[in-house]
Amino acid sequence: MKDGTYRIVVMGVSGSGKSHIGALLARRLGIAFIDGDDYHSPTSIDKMANGIPLGDEDRREWLETLAGLIGDHRRRDASLVLACSALKQRYRELLRGGDPELRFLFLEGDREQLRHRLASRDEHFFRGEAMLDSQLHDLEPPGELEAVACNIADVPEAIVEAFLEAMPECRQRGG
Template sequence: MKTLSHRILVMGVSGSGKSHIGRQLAQTVGATFIDGDDYHSPANVAKMASGTPLNDDDRSEWLGTLAALIADYRARDASLVIACSGLKKRYRDRLRLGDSELQILYLEGTQTLLLQRLETRAGHFFKGDTMLASQLADLEPPDEKEAFNVSIALSPMQIVDQFAATLLLPTRTPS
């Protein structure tokens, strides 16, 4: 029996747990995990590290790179989980150019919870509440037709289990 492949976007603002949940989800569904942040240009990283939010122009090349990665996995019929903020609908539409059937897991949380998480995170280039406020202002949350929306107040494993249950995963037959 052929295993179904999936291309999945784990999206949300910084501090929502995209990378952590994305890694767990990839392990659960047998996919490769890619952190979209690893594909930002040095100029984008420097801009964010200085506390300056990215704009649409800054994100354009980055989104094109991620869409190409998604397309490569689709062409090989390989499973991929990619973490990317995907703040605006047009950004998600751009990523779907890589796979029109891209599945989306949207991690939503309150500003208070997100800020608490960001304050305890060490070693990341994303800085402070000004940048979070900028992301929240840019955020165009997907509706339930576009994405599986889940609260980050749940445990990472609960989130992964709930989303994995929505996928058409092959069932194992007893030996």
């Protein structure tokens, strides 16, 4: 990237491993990591915990906040990895408002893999097959020119390595 820094969004539906892969990627590169889930409003968290899917309006303020964090890192010439579902093309465009050169790592997997992962986590507010189905319905997968896609069946280290191979400018600075 022009300024020698980069902002990366690790995206995908709930259960795809965004937080884990994002934190691993950030550690590998020696840069900041932000989990987008930490910025959901209490109302949105309550809705999801009660099995009520979020709509576009529920997500708007959250995405604007995340775009602001991305923009803040860009203005400070600081690199960042952000975990965020970024399910729809318009959500990704909103995030690009913080940095037009934003990079995306798309974690994709089949419904059964995702369902199994969600069923095994107790501590997270997002649970349930209906919630997963809602996100899968809303998902507009990015094209190959928009994101590096990796399958969640791969081990996390292999996913990080595949992303870094596809984005050599990130490897040069951080890793």
